[in-house]
Amino acid sequence: MPASEISVAIAAMVIAIVAFFVACGQFLQQIFGTAEGYRRCQNTVIGGWAEYVHLRWRWSEFRFETIAITPHFIIEKISVTDDFGRNLHGKPHAWVDSTTIPVTGSQLSRAWTKSPEHQKGRESSSGDVVSWSALLSSIHDLQVRQFMNGYEAEKWLGSVRSFQGEKFRVPKGDVEISGVAVRLMKHSWDLMPPDVSRPLATSNVGTIIVLAHRMGMSWRDLRPTEGRMRAEGYGQSLSATNVKGLGIVLQYTREDSLTPKSMEQAHAMARVPSTDADKLGCGIIPGFDTLSTWDLHLTGDKHDADPSLEMIRSVLGSIRVDPAASDAVIASMKSQHTFHRLTGFTDVQGFWSDWLPLEGSCITTVISPMRTSLIPMVEAYEPAVVWRYLLQQKLSKDPNSLSHQQHIVLDHFNSWAESYEQHFYQWTRLFGNQPKHMAYNVFLKTIWDSTTGYFIELNKRHGLKDNEDDPRRARRLGFYSQLIASHISVTALSLEEAETNLATKGKRHDHAAVGPPLTSELFAERAFIYIDNIPKIVEQMRKRGHADGREVEDAYWTLLLRGQAWTQATVRLGADAPAPIPSYYYNSTTPVFII
Numbered sequence: 001m002p003a004s005e006i007s008v009a010i011a012a013m014v015i016a017i018v019a020f021f022v023a024c025g026q027f028l029q030q031i032f033g034t035a036e037g038y039r040r041c042q043n044t045v046i047g048g049w050a051e052y053v054h055l056r057w058r059w060s061e062f063r064f065e066t067i068a069i070t071p072h073f074i075i076e077k078i079s080v081t082d083d084f085g086r087n088l089h090g091k092p093h094a095w096v097d098s099t100t101i102p103v104t105g106s107q108l109s110r111a112w113t114k115s116p117e118h119q120k121g122r123e124s125s126s127g128d129v130v131s132w133s134a135l136l137s138s139i140h141d142l143q144v145r146q147f148m149n150g151y152e153a154e155k156w157l158g159s160v161r162s163f164q165g166e167k168f169r170v171p172k173g174d175v176e177i178s179g180v181a182v183r184l185m186k187h188s189w190d191l192m193p194p195d196v197s198r199p200l201a202t203s204n205v206g207t208i209i210v211l212a213h214r215m216g217m218s219w220r221d222l223r224p225t226e227g228r229m230r231a232e233g234y235g236q237s238l239s240a241t242n243v244k245g246l247g248i249v250l251q252y253t254r255e256d257s258l259t260p261k262s263m264e265q266a267h268a269m270a271r272v273p274s275t276d277a278d279k280l281g282c283g284i285i286p287g288f289d290t291l292s293t294w295d296l297h298l299t300g301d302k303h304d305a306d307p308s309l310e311m312i313r314s315v316l317g318s319i320r321v322d323p324a325a326s327d328a329v330i331a332s333m334k335s336q337h338t339f340h341r342l343t344g345f346t347d348v349q350g351f352w353s354d355w356l357p358l359e360g361s362c363i364t365t366v367i368s369p370m371r372t373s374l375i376p377m378v379e380a381y382e383p384a385v386v387w388r389y390l391l392q393q394k395l396s397k398d399p400n401s402l403s404h405q406q407h408i409v410l411d412h413f414n415s416w417a418e419s420y421e422q423h424f425y426q427w428t429r430l431f432g433n434q435p436k437h438m439a440y441n442v443f444l445k446t447i448w449d450s451t452t453g454y455f456i457e458l459n460k461r462h463g464l465k466d467n468e469d470d471p472r473r474a475r476r477l478g479f480y481s482q483l484i485a486s487h488i489s490v491t492a493l494s495l496e497e498a499e500t501n502l503a504t505k506g507k508r509h510d511h512a513a514v515g516p517p518l519t520s521e522l523f524a525e526r527a528f529i530y531i532d533n534i535p536k537i538v539e540q541m542r543k544r545g546h547a548d549g550r551e552v553e554d555a556y557w558t559l560l561l562r563g564q565a566w567t568q569a570t571v572r573l574g575a576d577a578p579a580p581i582p583s584y585y586y587n588s589t590t591p592v593f594i595i
Helices: 003-033 043-052 107-112 131-146 150-157 205-214 263-268 275-281 309-318 323-334 345-351 381-397 404-419 421-425 435-462 479-491 494-504 521-532 534-543 549-568
Strands: 054-058 063-078 100-102 177-188 201-204 218-223 228-233 236-243 247-254 365-367 571-573 591-594
Touching: 043 063, 043 131, 063 100, 063 131, 063 205, 100 107, 131 177, 131 205, 131 247, 131 263, 131 591, 177 275, 201 205, 205 218, 205 228, 205 275, 275 365, 309 323, 323 479, 345 479, 345 549, 381 404, 381 421, 381 521, 381 549, 404 421, 404 435, 404 549, 435 479, 435 549, 479 521, 479 534, 479 549, 494 521, 521 534, 534 549
Parallel strands: 063 201, 247 591, 365 571
Antiparallel strands: 054 063, 063 177, 100 177, 201 591, 218 228, 228 236, 236 247
16 A cells, blocks of 8 residues: 555544544533533532532433532430540541531541631631531531530630640530531432522521520521521621522621630630520520429510510410419519519529539520510529528527428528628629639539429429319429419519518618628518518418428428529520520421521
8 A cells, every 4th residue: 555545544543533532522521511510519619528529320311410418407415425526437428328427626527527627817608618618617616615614614715726626525414415416418409499509508497596596696587487587696697598499598607807806705605505595595494304394485476575475474374373473474564673574483484494504514604585684583692692681580589490491491591601702692693604603503503403302302292283274284283383383473463562662661671680781672672572472372382282381381492592593503695685586486497508
């Protein structure tokens, strides 16, 4: 074959080969071009979560389907035996289907959630990166602080370096602890509406409300049924839009220039990480199963009404408070003395629930279920001073006049006054989350535990009685809940009685005898009235089937001490707290998406 023909053949072959590869390239380009959304799941958009993205070939349609893995935010209950965050092992991408990852701030947890430690000054929640990546980083920082024990908190507050939280431990105790976790969820880009340009994380309304509270944000607008959700606080914000075909889509932003400038400020924004504390933030006074109390829902649909008087009237009826007393409680909302409104009922906060601060933790801040400026009698310091004085006077007049239980109550008051004089004799509302107050809280917990054991025995001795308002017998009344109902029934008029007494008779406490000057004469006079009305408490309990007057009197003194210990151990955000949240939003499963 002539050389010219060979050259032509070789040239034709080269051209054919090039054409073949070009055609193959075009074919592959067309094939991979069927992977809709794949370019929107790159590292520049979703950070390290791009490692979880993969393509799935669909033979029936001869195309690739983009599968993205994104976090589903949940609040996970933690028991004392749980290794919350310690079950992570191996490489993160080994398990990607419905795996639950605790968000603890540790290096391992951050590696699994592809969430490097946040560096201030770096724009973290705007631009091309998804906002749920910044949200994850903020939650890591938050939970490191929430689950520190007192020793670790002191080290962290005194350090200029970030605390990595490697020694994450579950606090001891019976409190139902809960932490934020994420569940890895698969999403097909085929199901994304056209308006969505980035992979979305998911959660639900109930979780997002609790999460915002735990992060120190306040809800400025919360109407999920209308697609309106907006929370702000500590340089952070969550805002919602309604996306057609999808629903509520949230965006998280964090502005470093507005975030806490010191570790002390950052630590102060933490909230008690427990289920009961979360309920308080949603207008629910949580029940305490050990003493047969149940959740009390205080807020309803009216966003401008806090608390909901209709809901409170319903609560009063459910625990069998006298109708006349219920009317008096509602009427007290018109009183000029704002701290004393909802007379008698506000004390329920200190009686009804389990202990809130976690054992070994210095986090004591929660959100009050009643946002208005209400101060329970069992929170003010004047009543404790007056009640101790009255027990001392009773003992000095007749050494045999105090029962064994009343001696125990007086001993606790004496120990309180002698060991923590500044707290006992002055209005020293604790600033939340300070390690230096841990010894004081341990002391208060000792008092509370003593009263819990006492009331457990009383409930066992008297059993549970059917509640006429609850025919299904789901809420049966024990001695303890009936004592609380009797307390409200009798003390609902204590504000009116105190005003009358002060106007006609003047103050009855002698500073020299009682102790240092008392700031509020109204609180002091009401404290005297509480004890004056013990015979009425006894009569109320007699009507409820408890005829032993001495037993009732002992129990009432113990109840007042118990309320003092509980309220002094927690810092409840009141007038400056977030707007009231309708109670039914707690645990709402309405889905939300996070861009």
